[in-house]
Amino acid sequence: MVARTTVAVVTPFGSPTPRLELSGPRRSAQIDRVPPGRWRVVADAFGVSGAHLFQGSGEVIVASGRTALLAMNLRPLSDPAPGRSLPLVESIAASTDSVEFGESVQLVATIGDTDPAELPFLISSWSASSGSDLGTASGLNASWRAPPGSEPSVARVTYRVTDFKGAAAALTLPIGVHVGVAAAEVFADLNRWPQLRALEASDAAAPEGGVCSLKAIAEDPDGDVLHYAWSSVDCPGMFLGTTTHPSTAFQLGALPAGGSCSLSVSVSDGRGGSAAGSVRLTPGPPGALPLPVIDEVYVSDGRAFTGDPVTDSIAAHDPGGGPVTFSWSAVNGVLDSARSSGTLGIATFHFPACAGDAWATATVRSSSGAVVDYRFDALNCAPSCADLKGKAPGLGDGAYGIQPDLDSPPLQAYCDMTTDGGGWTLVGHASSSSPTGRLFDRATGTYLTSRAGGPEYSLGILPALSDTEMMITVDGPGPGAAIFFRYPVDHPNFNRGPLPCASAIPFDYRPSAASAYVGSGGWDCSFGWFALDASRSELLGFGGPGALADGTWGHEVWIYAR
16 A cells, blocks of 8 residues: 655656655646756655655656646556566656647657566557647657637547557556646546556357357456447458456357457446457357357346346257257246247346346247347346335335445445435435545445445445436535536536546536536636535535535535436
8 A cells, every 4th residue: 555655757867856755546646847848857766664665667748837737657566467568657747737728738648568578569649639630650759739718628539559469558648738726736637547557358269159258357457447338340240248347158150161250358347448459250160060040139128126027039040950849947036927939039037136146137049959048137226226226116214225336246226316306316415524535436435325424435436327427415415505416427526536627528407406507617626526516616525524504614414416
């Protein structure tokens, strides 16, 4: 565990400036009185016992009268992946943290690899979410021009390196456009991209109808929840189950003699970072036992979280022309009925709510005895209180099982099913004295479905909730004194943090459930999270102690989302 991080600039005279302690939730600091030029920055991180755990360096371009922005990845002094060569983006820097429309910024990156011999072979690229397109730029240096416009915005510039084995690393640096120097530095919500460590296929040479088991192994340096998506690039055939888990299976169709095709997987962290890889399949040896071929599948309603029956159907045929038979089984579910007619099999199941992973399996058997299994995943736990309310409108307030992230186990959350139509998930509580650093995307304290006051606690589920509204109640868990916000899905300020305040994206607000929403683009992120109303007065703030409401600190708040 890192207890202390220091940083210094190597001056033109070859010696570093006095070291500064990095502080705050982002471990950041501003070093003043650095002369214009291109200088090296060095950083070190130490454990509680004083052991030297991480070190790193980067380059920064300092322009006269400007505040440069530098993001660094510190390298662990012990090899995190022995025996594997991994690329690393050590730093990315901009000559200024805030620009006006159409203004240019100089960018510089530094890279590394756990095997220095691989450095000359790394493939690099720059990209930007807006402004001049850096997608074709390469090398460690680039110039980016801010987009034209009339409203403040945040552009995200990304530098990415990939080695010949497909391992990749990236770092994203946000730059404020027409946001004002005072607020720009806090937009540095840095994101390290996920890394695809391995991509495994059980059999890269499969006959027509053959089944290939697939598995992706990925990691995220920031601990973000990863989302998977498998797809066929040019392979005929069908995936035999969900394509949103790390593991799946694919049944290959007919390939031309000597031909081949590819399947791909993408991994995303929900914050703009992603990794991708592919596996190539070739025709298998002739004379293999022909397997039944899955033609089509259908699920009547995969939302099984209220105990309602779910009907699955599957159509298949035997490439040899013989009949096929169907049998069914379930995990964490009960088979109610099954029937078949020729090439079509139909079964109905019900699943206990939030009993863990649940699925039904259709086993298709040909006349020669060859077998193929197809897995129907069942959503037996609601992703949110809003989903539960939509499926069962009569439910009252109370604790219910939900599962916002399918890769994590179900959890108990308090659901407000009455306020403003209901469907509100209690995601966290800020105490009257806490600094409230991470409540939205990090589990904090011991979550209480009783909605008790006192200590700070949260589920840390907002990035997985697909929420577009937030209700924050002040000095009590009920909506007597509440502020409502409405925003786009994945708005950074309402799904991560709340500290650091990371975006200038607009939002809507209303002071009570009976009011209409009003638009606002107002943020003050100079030293906390402050949502401003249309007249730029403070609606609510985080940064502590407690929350800011009615112009005073020290309020405790309950945070709901739907």
